[in-house]
Amino acid sequence: MELQEKLATLVDDMPAFSSSVMRVMDLTADINCSPKELVEVIDHDPVMTMKILKLVNSAYFGLRSEVVSIKQGVVILGINTLKNLAITIAAVGMLPRNSVKGFDSQEFLLHSLGTATIARILSQKIGISSRDSTDYFVAGLLHDFGKVVLVQFMASQMQEILAKANAENLELHKVEQNMLGFDHGEVGGQLAEKWGLPSALVTTIREHHNVARQHCPMSDCVIAANLITKHLEFGHSGNPVVAEFPGTVRERFANDMTGLLDELGDLSSPLADTRIFASM
Amino acid sequence: MEFTFRGVRGSIASPGPKTVKYGGNTTCIEVRGDNGEIIIIDAGTGIFPLAQSLLAELPVNCNIFITHTHWDHIQGLPFFTPIFIPGNDITIYGAPDPVTQRGIDAVLSRQMEHAYFPIREAELKSKISYVNLADRERIEIGSVVVENILMNHPAMDYGYKISCNGKSLFFTGDHEWPSNIYEPEDDGFEEFQDEIQQRYVETIDFIRDIDALIIDTSYTREEFPSKVGWGHGSFDTSIQVAREANVKHCYLTHHEPTRSDEALEAAYAQALQDNNVSDAASEPCFHLAQEGRTISL
Ligand SMILES: [Zn+2]
Numbered sequence A: 001m002e003l004q005e006k007l008a009t010l011v012d013d014m015p016a017f018s019s020s021v022m023r024v025m026d027l028t029a030d031i032n033c034s035p036k037e038l039v040e041v042i043d044h045d046p047v048m049t050m051k052i053l054k055l056v057n058s059a060y061f062g063l064r065s066e067v068v069s070i071k072q073g074v075v076i077l078g079i080n081t082l083k084n085l086a087i088t089i090a091a092v093g094m095l096p097r098n099s100v101k102g103f104d105s106q107e108f109l110l111h112s113l114g115t116a117t118i119a120r121i122l123s124q125k126i127g128i129s130s131r132d133s134t135d136y137f138v139a140g141l142l143h144d145f146g147k148v149v150l151v152q153f154m155a156s157q158m159q160e161i162l163a164k165a166n167a168e169n170l171e172l173h174k175v176e177q178n179m180l181g182f183d184h185g186e187v188g189g190q191l192a193e194k195w196g197l198p199s200a201l202v203t204t205i206r207e208h209h210n211v212a213r214q215h216c217p218m219s220d221c222v223i224a225a226n227l228i229t230k231h232l233e234f235g236h237s238g239n240p241v242v243a244e245f246p247g248t249v250r251e252r253f254a255n256d257m258t259g260l261l262d263e264l265g266d267l268s269s270p271l272a273d274t275r276i277f278a279s280m
Numbered sequence B: 001m002e003f004t005f006r007g008v009r010g011s012i013a014s015p016g017p018k019t020v021k022y023g024g025n026t027t028c029i030e031v032r033g034d035n036g037e038i039i040i041i042d043a044g045t046g047i048f049p050l051a052q053s054l055l056a057e058l059p060v061n062c063n064i065f066i067t068h069t070h071w072d073h074i075q076g077l078p079f080f081t082p083i084f085i086p087g088n089d090i091t092i093y094g095a096p097d098p099v100t101q102r103g104i105d106a107v108l109s110r111q112m113e114h115a116y117f118p119i120r121e122a123e124l125k126s127k128i129s130y131v132n133l134a135d136r137e138r139i140e141i142g143s144v145v146v147e148n149i150l151m152n153h154p155a156m157d158y159g160y161k162i163s164c165n166g167k168s169l170f171f172t173g174d175h176e177w178p179s180n181i182y183e184p185e186d187d188g189f190e191e192f193q194d195e196i197q198q199r200y201v202e203t204i205d206f207i208r209d210i211d212a213l214i215i216d217t218s219y220t221r222e223e224f225p226s227k228v229g230w231g232h233g234s235f236d237t238s239i240q241v242a243r244e245a246n247v248k249h250c251y252l253t254h255h256e257p258t259r260s261d262e263a264l265e266a267a268y269a270q271a272l273q274d275n276n277v278s279d280a281a282s283e284p285c286f287h288l289a290q291e292g293r294t295i296s297l
């Protein structure tokens, strides 16, 4: 798909979220900046995370494939290179808060962070080790990456799509499919695949709205987390509809959303912890 | 195969009476394959005396492997006389820069920009080609095989293993063995520790049983704590690694520019004592890398 090629090159010049750009500038102004604080900022920003995973997984550098976590990236590239990469990304600029009517980048970041946090909690609930659950956090953080790319580079079409979804209370990806012929899941998935990201991550991003998708623990956790985040009205993804759990997800957790929320108990504290990454 | 230290100093050239024994030139190692292949690792100021000796064997066909592009490892390149002489064939290998996304060719040709050097790259008379290496490549040059592995330094730094007819050496370039950025009580500690450990094992496996390990040994035990993150090794880490990798000889290099011959020997003796280095057969032989010295493997 030619459009994907074009988007892939455009993403290099895509700015990250304003809160993380400001935090990176702030931290790196000090030569002795704390590496772990820096890592924490990067791994809470979908654009910075995606750009760094793209680099670490790229065949050009041949570093190592299948890298999902920024911590792994630090050990491979070294903290100094990571810091300079973050500065380079920050120097591109900041994503404007409301470049497109109906899409607030701050709210979108909260939605991504919420999905990431809950996906990690859910993964531990189904027996994924705490170490591997980081991958689920990353998958949640990046699941809507395609959306932010579309908003950035196909602004007028996305504005129309967001308005239509909102006015008619339609699911966003369905309006995208009607008006563009593809949805943000496909865009994000294609980019992730092109950049050599691990296949579970690619599949999760690509298929998070596909009802006919394969059964896989990562997709199930991210889909459930996405819906729970919307249900709790934590941030806003631009999609006005909160769907029911699809069958595969209900099977995975042996519960529907209400039941699973009961089991999880109060999520306000882990969610509040992530809020600082979206605040200015 | 044999190799000669042409420069063993870190950071900046430091000539003078106090460094005359171990030498003041920055990093450059000349390696000769069994069939006369010329492999040069790094182009610090030590490449200049090497260039002089190569003028006796024109035309020169050589391969320069750059560990990383910090000044002390490339500063001599514009003064590598064979680049000006027609008929010479020079291939330069190195890592692309992930931050600027530029190849080794672009990084090095900036060194020849007008503000820094009077001769333009296009005016060089020899045939120069550049090769960008991804991690873990394998280059065959006659009877010699060169393999690279990413090390840890505030720049993309490749260590190079050079093998020829069953003999092998490895040079780290500048390298600090990674340490954990988290405290044991932090959430990320274990994950990070696992990654570090995995990388450590991979690196040790890469250099296991080689004949000569040439390793960045910039700091003493006392100096190291205030230099963590600067991207260099210490006497303690070098000794530990040489033992774990079961190398035969270990050459400590990248000497601190302020360290006199006397201070260097004292630091070396202290480190051997602190680490209980014995002359048991199982123990690697440790040496201070010394400019001008040739070692046959
Ligand atoms: Zn150096």
Ligand SMILES: [Zn+2]
Pocket (backbone or CB within 6 Å): B068, B070, B153, B174
């Ligand atoms: Zn260096």
